[in-house]
Amino acid sequence: MQRIGVFVCWCGSNIAATVDVQQVADELAKEPGVVYSTNYQYMCSQSGQQMIQEAIKEHHLTGIVICSCSPRMHEATFRKTAAAAGLNSYMVEIANIREQCSWIHKNKEEATEKAIILGRAAIAKVHLNAPLTAGESPVVKRALVIGGGIAGIQTALDIADAGFEVDIVEKKPTIGGKMAQIDKTFPTLDCAACILTPKMVDVAQNEKIHIYSYSEVESVKGFVGNFTATIKKKARYVKEDVCTGCGLCTEKCPMKKVPNEFNQMLDNRTAIYIPFAQAVPKVATIDPNACMMLKNGKCGVCSKVCTAGAIDYTQKDEYIEQQYGAIVVATGFNTIKLDNFDEFAYSQSPDVVTSLEFERLMNAAGPTGGTLLRPSDHTHPHTLVFVQCVGSRDISGCGKPYCSKICCMYTAKHAMLCREKYPDTEVYVFYIDVRTPGKNFDEFYRRAVEEYGVHYIKGMVGKVAPKDGKLMVQASDLLANDQLLIEADMVVLATAIEPDESARSIATMLTASMDTNDFFTEAHPKLRPVESPTAGIFLSGVCQGPKDIPETVSQASAAAAKVIGLLVKDKLTCNPCVAESNELMCNGCSACEKVCPYGAITYSDKEFRTPYRTTIMRRVASVNPAVCQGCGACTVACPSGAMDLKGFSTRQIMAEVDAICK
Amino acid sequence: MEKNEKELAQLIQEISGLNPKKCMKCGKCSGACPAFHEMEYHPHQFVDMVDRGDVNRLLESKSIWMCLTCFACVERCPRDVKPANFIEAARLALIRQQGCNHLKDEAVPPLLDEEMPQQAIVSAYRKFKK
Structure with missing residues (x-):
């Protein structure tokens, strides 16, 4: 039998004005297993936390229920409080009597009744809680920046400045993005190229930064601290390390009527081209849709005039696999x-x-x-x-x-x-x-x-x-x-x-959420504006919402600070509330494997003992706890009830429902 | 039963099925209107007047009969307010008032305007004679 403590918070008048906190504490004290029940003005304050710790020690509590605000707000706070008093963090349950009760109700009597019911459900769950220990996962000390505009450039420079490796993946032949196209910048009217191109050169010269230009992120697997990305380096038919950027090929190319994207199609460029004079990397690229040599094998002028011998018509798309600890989206x-x-x-x-x-x-x-x-x-x-x-x-x-x-x-x-x-x-x-x-x-x-x-x-x-x-x-x-x-x-x-048309497919790849306009959603609109709700994914620039250059640069540096904060850690604490398969019940149907969005479930053949000293081989599921994010999709999909989520087991949830319906 | 001004404005909104509060007062409707210079009150003002419940002046004005219902304003309104629908609703609100305002045969000739498209006169006559 658990020894449970109940702590009802007033949250100043946020809760206490609508909920009779004294009555909630008194009623919950009568619940089975509750040995201590109290209420206090601010449970999250230092003295409130001290009160919890003292009660844990004094009454030898094995589980606690805090009736307060949403667990999103202070669950982590109270878990730390419990851990400091020697109680396992996962023996703490929060009953949300603020957002889900006092803030949305007016009638005090009804709100109080609801608060008691919510508290009762949390107590029922704590009875079935088991101590959990969080594992650790290593952090790959390398960041990926998707997009090489001013946002991506600033983020990469700042991360590299802190000593970490950064890769920029840019789908165009050069970095620079929209800012490179702009004439003057408001409100000072300094020329955009004059302030951008030195930064582009800094990126090119920085030993910690690698630019994958004319490349796209093909797929991303893994989780915070441990992403694996496949980068597709599109064939530019020019050897990047050999081309000197002299531009002779662009002068001699006979195919001169290709609309020039860099000038918004207002003039023409050649089939082999360097987008603009200050391009980084300053390497020519052949447009396969316009080049006569690539289309019907007749021409080859560029390869004849290139003194460096950089032209290679046989080049193929190349795929590079690289590991990253953090990913910054700067798709513009x-x-x-x-x-x-x-x-x-x-x-x-x-x-x-x-x-x-x-x-x-x-x-x-x-x-x-x-x-x-x-x-x-x-x-x-x-x-x-x-x-x-x-x-x-x-x-x-x-x-x-x-x-x-x-x-x-x-x-x-x-x-x-x-x-x-x-x-x-x-x-x-x-x-x-x-x-x-x-x-x-x-x-x-x-x-x-x-x-x-x-x-x-x-x-x-x-x-x-x-x-x-x-x-x-x-x-x-x-x-x-x-x-x-x-x-x-x-x-x-x-x-x-x-947002750039690539944003949606990148969001799907990263399991990062977006709003209806395809802007990336931030973890919190005010307090976590540069992080995606998906751990390890950060947002920089217009991909998160419309903004000008000064704001983009500030946000880019902010995202870099968050990435650095992640990369300096050697290990990350994992969420212990992960799925677990009961091998004896698993029938090997693969339903869970199909629904798992993180690829955390694998199947293997295992030997099981059967009566009369015989054994059989059965195909059973197992969960990689480092990859599992605890979403619970598999527990719903499993037809035999073999999958269960630690900390949110079917038994615990049913106990909560029973307590509410009592 | 006579309706007061507020009720009339409410009726116009109900008939149109639209919300004048969505208007952000950009004036694109009046910028697009080919009959602008014929009107005392202009499309953007219609929306505002209905919103504020200031409709008596509007219903008395010739402006609502000057709208050709060409739908340029409806087509271009970025806020889905559709000013022409309010004008049409105002006309309907007026002719739905019992015992008044029906177009009589003898009233038509003085209304004729050389610059007004014939089609507009014919359709108005068909619509408002009953």
Whole structure:
């Protein structure tokens, strides 16, 4: 028989205002096995914990029940308290009488009754609890960063700085991501390349960092501290270690009409290409969809002109298996497709561009060499209309329901740069709300209006119609309660951003959760913003939610700090509440193996004794406790009842149900 | 039975089956409206007036009869508020009031406007004569 102690917490007035804590303690004292019952204002406080420890020693308690807040909040606290008093941590049960009782009820009498029932269920469970000991698993001291944009770069640099090995896997031929495409950065207007490319060089030169460019993560197995990832290194048909990046092949390649992704398809590149001058690694890549040699075996110019002999048309995809202790997701974003927004005439006129395209048009390394020219006829535009919230804050199903966060600031930047470079232009910005929280952000926007004379108009553009080489923009001016018709030369759409299309498959691979917009979910929206609820998976940058460069960099460093905190540990304590198979009951059906999301269950043939001194061989399941996460899927799937979860056995759960229904 | 202004606004909301509170006041409806300059009150104002229960002015105004129900605002509204549906609901609320406001044959000629599409007049006549 267990000797059980019950501790009812008031949580200040959080519980005590709705639940009669004294009555709960008195009623629970009458339960079988309860030898001590009390209540206290703050059980989690130091004096509360001391009270528990003293009671454990004084009354020789073998199990305790804390009636308090959710176990998510303080289960770990009370387990430590018990362990310090010599009681096994897993002899502690929490009855959640705050989130599941006092906070959601108003009637004190009913809430008190419910609190007693919840306490009774916990007592019934403690009766069947057995001491459990947590095992340990080693930590591989190497991190994987998926995505080589500014988020991935910063995370990798910070982890490497602490002395750990980091691998960056980037699916494009170069690291740098979206920031490499951007012209200037708000609110200081320093050039993006000038601040990004030194960081890219740092990554390339850092001995602790290895870049897998033009590569993708193919599969991930394992668990925190011990992941095994398979990385697919796509064939780039150029020997990475031989190519000097001289660029001669890109000059001589006869296939010159391939749309250039780096310039948002605004100009063309060759079939063998280096995305941009400061690419890291600065190695050429052959686009297999455009190369004549790879498509029909006729050409071979690049291999003839390459003095280093780096071209290899026979290269195959390569698979690399590597072990990691932690994984950081930094998969970033893309602008949405504008197929649902015909009213802005994006597909009808080349002079209607997205903001990212506009970045390239303003960029000195862009298709126009930094001179703002209309894509249609390469003339200088005089009237520009910027449309905000294109596809953002849209619940009609055409766009995205969230605010893309960065558009207000970059539109102010674009408008300002336009007026600064070309004072002869008229610049209109149509906005719904101008959202500029951030250090020096609102000042920046006001400067665009006050110093640069950008016309900010509250209202939305309803229609853009190409007419005689111009764009007729019909829009509302809500403050004047008027409808305007502007003859514009260019229209720039502040297109909503969405997570990269690879994010969902990566989330599935990592068993990391996502929200309905495919942004990765954080473990806690306020207090654990850079961790995924899946242990060992960390989040960096826009993959978690829209954010600008300063925020991305802060979050990237925060994720790195969390990774370092994990990698410095030599061993991790495992969760002892894992599944266990009863070999005598197991019928070898494999149902559990199929449902296990972690691959923790294996089958083997075992010899069993049978009557009359004979033996038989039977196929039975066994669980690898280091891999099992204790989700319980197998216990539900098992038809013979052989699978059980330690600490949450079928008997314990049924005892709780019986106690509730009593 | 005469309805007061609040009840009328409620009725318009019920007929439309839509929620004016979803409107984020972006003005895309009024930016898209081809009949904007014909109206005293504009599509974004309809939504706001129904939301605030300030509908008497609206029902008395010619604006609701100027809407061509072309659905440009419905098509482009990012918040699924559908201003044209409110306008249609306002018209219905008006003609559902017993014993008044039915379009009489002799009332049509003075309403004729050369710029108004004929189809609009014919469909309005069919709809509101009964």
